[in-house]
Amino acid sequence: MSARGVAVLLSWLSCCGLAVWRYYSKSPDYRIFSTRSIIGLEYDGTSFTEWSVPETCNVIDKRFPVTELRCPSPGVYAVKPIVVGSEEEERYLFVASSHICFLWYYRVRHFFNNLTQSIIVWAYDPENAVAEELDGSAEEPSINSEVLSTQMATLGQKPTIYTILKRKVYLSNEKMKKGTWNIEIPMTIEDALKEIRGNQVIFQDCFIADFLILLTFPMLTIPEIPGYLPISSPPGSQLIAFRDTCIFACVVLVTDRETFQTNDSFRTWTRVRVPPDILSDDERQNVTDVILSRDGVIFYINGVLYLKSFRGFIKMGRTINLPDDGIAGISSRKWCWVKYLFKAEGRRSNLAVWTENEIYLGYILFKFARLVTTTELKNILNLPVTATVTIHSVQYTGHPLEIAVFLNYCIVCTITKKIFLVIYNEDTKQWISQDLTLDAPIDSVFIPHFMFSALPELILWDKHSIYYYFNNFTFTGILQTPAGHGNLSMLSNGSIIHEVLIDYFGNILVKMENNVMFYSKINIGDAIKLHLWTSNTTKAWIFLNTSGHTYFLYAFDDDVIQTQDYPLHLEAKSVTFKAKDKCPYMAFHNNIAHLLYFLDKGEALTVWTQIVYPENNGLYVIMESYGPKILEVRHNISFEVAFGYCTKTLLLTFYQKINYEGTDDYFGMVFQIAVGCDNKKFIAVKGFSKKGCPRHDFSYVIEKSYLRHPLSKNLKVRYNWKEYGCPLRLEFTEKFHPLVQLFDDNGYVKDVEANFIVWEIHGRADYSFNNTMAQSGCLHTAQTWNSMIKLNEHLPLEEVWGPENYKHCFSYGIGKPGDLNQPYEIINSSNRNHIFWPMGHSGMYVFRLKILDPNYSFCNLTATFAIETFGQIPSSSVYLVASFLFVLMLLFFTILILSYFWYMRIYRRYINEPLHKAPRKHKTN
Numbered sequence: 001m002s003a004r005g006v007a008v009l010l011s012w013l014s015c016c017g018l019a020v021w022r023y024y025s026k027s028p029d030y031r032i033f034s035t036r037s038i039i040g041l042e043y044d045g046t047s048f049t050e051w052s053v054p055e056t057c058n059v060i061d062k063r064f065p066v067t068e069l070r071c072p073s074p075g076v077y078a079v080k081p082i083v084v085g086s087e088e089e090e091r092y093l094f095v096a097s098s099h100i101c102f103l104w105y106y107r108v109r110h111f112f113n114n115l116t117q118s119i120i121v122w123a124y125d126p127e128n129a130v131a132e133e134l135d136g137s138a139e140e141p142s143i144n145s146e147v148l149s150t151q152m153a154t155l156g157q158k159p160t161i162y163t164i165l166k167r168k169v170y171l172s173n174e175k176m177k178k179g180t181w182n183i184e185i186p187m188t189i190e191d192a193l194k195e196i197r198g199n200q201v202i203f204q205d206c207f208i209a210d211f212l213i214l215l216t217f218p219m220l221t222i223p224e225i226p227g228y229l230p231i232s233s234p235p236g237s238q239l240i241a242f243r244d245t246c247i248f249a250c251v252v253l254v255t256d257r258e259t260f261q262t263n264d265s266f267r268t269w270t271r272v273r274v275p276p277d278i279l280s281d282d283e284r285q286n287v288t289d290v291i292l293s294r295d296g297v298i299f300y301i302n303g304v305l306y307l308k309s310f311r312g313f314i315k316m317g318r319t320i321n322l323p324d325d326g327i328a329g330i331s332s333r334k335w336c337w338v339k340y341l342f343k344a345e346g347r348r349s350n351l352a353v354w355t356e357n358e359i360y361l362g363y364i365l366f367k368f369a370r371l372v373t374t375t376e377l378k379n380i381l382n383l384p385v386t387a388t389v390t391i392h393s394v395q396y397t398g399h400p401l402e403i404a405v406f407l408n409y410c411i412v413c414t415i416t417k418k419i420f421l422v423i424y425n426e427d428t429k430q431w432i433s434q435d436l437t438l439d440a441p442i443d444s445v446f447i448p449h450f451m452f453s454a455l456p457e458l459i460l461w462d463k464h465s466i467y468y469y470f471n472n473f474t475f476t477g478i479l480q481t482p483a484g485h486g487n488l489s490m491l492s493n494g495s496i497i498h499e500v501l502i503d504y505f506g507n508i509l510v511k512m513e514n515n516v517m518f519y520s521k522i523n524i525g526d527a528i529k530l531h532l533w534t535s536n537t538t539k540a541w542i543f544l545n546t547s548g549h550t551y552f553l554y555a556f557d558d559d560v561i562q563t564q565d566y567p568l569h570l571e572a573k574s575v576t577f578k579a580k581d582k583c584p585y586m587a588f589h590n591n592i593a594h595l596l597y598f599l600d601k602g603e604a605l606t607v608w609t610q611i612v613y614p615e616n617n618g619l620y621v622i623m624e625s626y627g628p629k630i631l632e633v634r635h636n637i638s639f640e641v642a643f644g645y646c647t648k649t650l651l652l653t654f655y656q657k658i659n660y661e662g663t664d665d666y667f668g669m670v671f672q673i674a675v676g677c678d679n680k681k682f683i684a685v686k687g688f689s690k691k692g693c694p695r696h697d698f699s700y701v702i703e704k705s706y707l708r709h710p711l712s713k714n715l716k717v718r719y720n721w722k723e724y725g726c727p728l729r730l731e732f733t734e735k736f737h738p739l740v741q742l743f744d745d746n747g748y749v750k751d752v753e754a755n756f757i758v759w760e761i762h763g764r765a766d767y768s769f770n771n772t773m774a775q776s777g778c779l780h781t782a783q784t785w786n787s788m789i790k791l792n793e794h795l796p797l798e799e800v801w802g803p804e805n806y807k808h809c810f811s812y813g814i815g816k817p818g819d820l821n822q823p824y825e826i827i828n829s830s831n832r833n834h835i836f837w838p839m840g841h842s843g844m845y846v847f848r849l850k851i852l853d854p855n856y857s858f859c860n861l862t863a864t865f866a867i868e869t870f871g872q873i874p875s876s877s878v879y880l881v882a883s884f885l886f887v888l889m890l891l892f893f894t895i896l897i898l899s900y901f902w903y904m905r906i907y908r909r910y911i912n913e914p915l916h917k918a919p920r921k922h923k924t925n
């Protein structure tokens with residue numbers, strides 16, 4: 001944050017609250033906090049005397065409440081302000097020695113015409129940057145940065161953009177312009193996590209840090225319409241905010257005066273206002289919850305939901321299958337599972353709405369459907385009919401298919417109730433009771449939040465305490481503070497829990513209404529109180545930014561919004577420094593790079609983890625798995641001891657042992673298991689393309705006798721260029737063996753070795769295969785198109801034969817004896833089975849191909865290719881030539897006959913008239 005920004009913020013924060021002190025680093029998110037950094041100190045309160053800093057650090061003037069500190073050697077430094085009449089908190093600043101001193105600055109331009117983003121990148125030194133570069137608003141590099149970037153470029157520096165999920169690499173292919181590089185990348189929703197990386201180039205002993213960013217399709221904010229009115233929470237209430245699950249930069253914030261939205265982490269924002277005629281003034285000021293979804297902002301007001309979208313502002317009621325009122329709550333997914341959810345779009349919900357007795361799930365485009373009622377739930381869970389069961393809350397878990405339902409349960413509902421948890425699986429449609437029972441006062445309300453973890457692990461909070469359920473519900477309790485109890489209000493002047501932030505790394509940050517904060521981590525039963533960072537009077541919310549770092553958002557009474565980076569990591573280290581807690585291990589590495597792996601049939605996944613720890617500690621790594629037990633796991637542990645340290649390496653291989661051959665419910669099984677088809681996979685036949693032929697559709701005629709099911713007329717068909725591509729032209733003496741290749745969105749993967757079949761989609765049958773069943777090693781007759789059609793007469797051609805009913809012919813147990821000299825119609829990459837063509841005529845064949853091997857893939861892999869055969873006497877034109885010749889001959893004879901009569905007439909005239917007349921004629925001329 002710039003010095004100006006600090007001053008402005010300070011004037012806001014210093015009013016009338018509790019005294020606090022903070023420190024700053026110039027680099028965003030405190031990324032660089034080293035011996036090279038200037039550390040800004042700031043005391044915010046009265047009666048300040050001076051700063052107490054170690055001798056080894058230099059401070060500009062320790063009598064100023066706002067000053068700068070520099071520590072030239074690495075270490076941990078105790079710093080605190082000395083104040084008359086009170087004791088201020090001491091912090092331990094961890095000053096690192098690092099060779100990383102520069103950062104990447106980036107700016108994005110969106111091009112919707114070709115769906116690309118142009119990323120302009122330059123290097124800068126945060127210690128010598130201009131204010132715009134530090135607060136992220138710079139449009140072009142400062143002089144310093146331009147010189148630095150140009151210098152580094154001459155030394156060989158060149159940034160590239162890596163995507164974390166798909167591991168794509170984008171390079172800058174233009175020359176450096178005015179000290180900036182330009183990298184073009186396609187817009188994407190899925191592959192959002194990107195990193196700007198440079199070469200290992202050193203300049204003045206310094207490297208540039210890699211920079212992680214979350215960059216997706218731009219999400220547009222809804223424009224504000226003049227004349228509309230503000231919508232807000234009740235006067236005096238705390239901030240209410242919602243962050244998009246996948247795009248951290250998209251946030252909606254409700255204050256007690258206005259609602260704001262941003263698509264760039266509050267670098268810019270707009271107000272969300274509503275038309276004057278739909279809500280009463282009281283309703284407009286009574287928002288108690290808000291949700292940001294792809295299609296708009298949903299407000300929860302007094303039991304009713306309202307949607308503000310680009311198209312307007314509407315009440316979400318009976319028109320979209322929701323109750324008109326009495327809604328008790330709404331929730332949406334907490335963890336980003338883009339790839340998984342896109343795979344099954346339309347079948348997975350993304351919103352859950354509940355009343356006291358019913359649960360509704362919302363799908364894309366705001367389609368809602370009722371999931372269950374409490375009466376049905378009582379039945380499903382075998383609860384006594386006399387009991388009172390109501391819905392307490394519905395939340396999405398860390399698992400992409402599951403929804404957790406918390407139920408209030410009581411028989412005599414006067415003083416206490418029990419809270420139960422059941423988890424519903426959207427795929428299997430099963431309800432499973434979990435090992436969670438909480439006794440609570442009848443009117444108590446808990447807010448649950450599931451962790452990003454394999455097993456369902458969660459925390460729940462009321463106003464004062466955090467309940468945790470870790471390790472498959474075996475490690476449970478209330479988060480304990482060092483004061484020996486779990487009541488966080490008692491450690492924060494009676495304030496109540498306002499917000500709990502949980503990130504992908506299991507950090508848990510609890511913010512009280514008066515901005516006192518507590519910190520914990522997944523699988524830990526303790527919480528520590530963090531140093532005060534913000535005065536107790538400021539209205540604040542804490543968020544994650546696009547790099548995954550925490551920042552504070554402050555909303556002031558005159559609609560001013562300020563953001564401020566918060567160094568959670570440094571603050572946690574400072575608080576735990578005195579506790580002398582040691583990390584039991586030195587290093588923990590693994591090669592798990594993806595949130596989601598697709599395991600297709602026959603594929604295995606191997607991951608390794610390695611932990612290094614001091615001898616005698618006896619640590620081990622465990623693997624937890626959740627979900628249907630369809631994967632086998634092989635464990636392989638290796639162990640090494642050297643110089644007092646143990647290194648334990650765990651190698652895990654996941655594989656499948658199920659044989660899908662001959663199972664009847666082949667397709668049914670596919671969808672019950674999480675292992676499945678990556679919809680980015682496709683196959684194609686080698687040698688076919690869309691280049692090298694005119695792009696147009698045309699019609700042609702197939703002679704009726706060439707069809708599998710002869711028709712009374714020739715068949716006229718249309719060649720669909722877009723679907724079939726260019727036909728391959730083959731002489732009809734040339735046999736053809738298709739070679740199938742597998743691709744995914746990164747390109748070629750491998751040649752397909754599995755068995756496949758082909759069929760002509762228009763029904764031609766005037767081609768055959770040159771291998772016979774006997775030559776292929778069959779012991780009984782193999783399946784053929786004709787036999788399969790006979791078996792499945794009711795099915796269309798493309799469904800009569802496939803992996804679901806494939807049986808091989810290599811055993812006496814399968815199939816029937818018979819003529820083994822028939823053509824074998826199954827092809828694979830090694831059996832040299834070729835398609836051959838009739839010699840008598842040329843033709844156009846459009847083939848579809850499908851993988852027959854039931855153990856090859858969960859995907860329905862098919863490909864289409866076209867072949868045009870030609871040869872010397874294209875028999876189809878014999879008739880044409882003959883008829884042409886016939887017409888020609890007819891013409892010739894006609895002319896011949898006509899000329900005969902013509903000449904006969906002339907001749908006859910000469911016969912009838914005497915010859916001597918001729919001279920007279922001459923005379924008259």
Ligand SMILES: *[C@@H]1O[C@H](CO)[C@@H](O)[C@H](O)[C@H]1NC(C)=O
Nearest residue numbers: 016017018019493514536537
């Ligand atoms: C903030 O803290 C001060 C000092 O402890 C206290 O007097 C004041 O009432 C607090 N204000 C709020 C809003 O909690």
Ligand SMILES: *[C@@H]1O[C@H](CO)[C@@H](O)[C@H](O)[C@H]1NC(C)=O
Nearest residue numbers: 111112113114115116118184
């Ligand atoms: C996309 O369009 C923009 C502007 O029209 C152009 O500058 C850019 O080079 C295009 N990118 C690609 C990859 O075609």
Ligand SMILES: *[C@@H]1O[C@H](CO)[C@@H](O)[C@H](O)[C@H]1NC(C)=O
Nearest residue numbers: 217218219220221222263264
């Ligand atoms: C945010 O929305 C505005 C307009 O609504 C758009 O111009 C801008 O590009 C968006 N920014 C991002 C980072 O998506």
Ligand SMILES: *[C@@H]1O[C@H](CO)[C@@H](O)[C@H](O)[C@H]1NC(C)=O
Nearest residue numbers: 234282283286288301302303
């Ligand atoms: C505001 O909403 C709460 C419940 O959400 C309700 O109890 C209260 O009556 C509402 N106030 C007004 C003025 O509508």
Ligand SMILES: *[C@@H]1O[C@H](CO)[C@@H](O)[C@H](O)[C@H]1NC(C)=O
Nearest residue numbers: 435455472473623624625626
């Ligand atoms: C978790 O607990 C359930 C029920 O107690 C048990 O069936 C399951 O095997 C446990 N899972 C693991 C990974 O321990």
Ligand SMILES: *[C@@H]1O[C@H](CO)[C@@H](O)[C@H](O)[C@H]1NC(C)=O
Nearest residue numbers: 735770771772775832833834
């Ligand atoms: C089928 O044709 C190919 C290509 O001409 C040939 O290599 C192969 O041996 C033939 N197969 C049989 C069984 O004749």
Ligand SMILES: *[C@@H]1O[C@H](CO)[C@@H](O)[C@H](O)[C@H]1NC(C)=O
Nearest residue numbers: 667670677799858859860861
């Ligand atoms: C494959 O095709 C079958 C039958 O047409 C269909 O039921 C199934 O959903 C398809 N599977 C995939 C992964 O598309």
